[in-house]
Amino acid sequence: MMSSNNNNGKDLNFDINILPILDILSVLICFLLLTAVFVQIGTIDTRQAIADNSVSGEKNPPSLWLTVKSDGGLTLSLRDLPGAKKFEESISRSAKGVNWENLEARLQALRNKWPDLKTGVVLPEAQSSYGDVIRVMDKLKQFNFEGVGISPLG
Template sequence: MSASSNNNDKLNFDINILPILDILSVLICFLLLTAVWVQIGTLDTKQAIGDNSTSGAKNPPSLWVTLDADGSVQLSVRDLPKLQTSETRVAKTTKGVNWAGLEAKLADLKTKFPELKTGIVRPGAQSSYGDVIKIMDQLKQSQFEGVGLSPLG
């Protein structure tokens, strides 16, 4: 009998799960912290206008802001029923984009055409990224609801 009780003692053992729980708690904390940081670097944009040829719908009235590499800005109003196309140019300054002039032109266009709610930025090939973002910000501050970015061209 002593031999059989000796074998039963060898088969019964306790598993120490404390190290596994420690690792899992650290991993859960790590995953929660990284999930928070992933959401910080996003920019919420949407396609302001597009090809509606299949649905037959017309594009909404829009303001196209073309940014040249030297800092000059061209503003074109498109798809306005009572107006074919209106183009204005904001000349550059010695430092680049004339921000005060651009802001004044945007305010003037918004008072002339209150139905303008879409603004599209078309940067040139050598345009500064900071200038493009600042123009998009000025469009948002001028109450343009749909601000988009057009490919180069």
């Protein structure tokens, strides 16, 4: 006897195998957890550059100003330091860019000579490397400069 089904003897019920989908999801969750562990958001605490207080009459704190040149050279100058004559010196670039060893030696010498010097302002030129500017700010923090700022204007 023939069946009156239109499906030619095939059953319309079937099972979906969800194991491959679960495998893919478990691998993706592992990747998500691992990448979340390795991602860090680094921040540098900066302040606005020292303002011009010629109108208010207040004195700015003694500060070290570092000009980051586009070729990797640096210029260090001291401002508002009582009892110190005008100080400005240049650090020429090394073969690899900024001469970091020379910068560290100069920062250490300045901190030893003037322990009250705790403010550092970085003045990058327009074509300066962003990585160099951040690394200069990091060096200032490394030598215990509490107020590290960046100024777009000289």
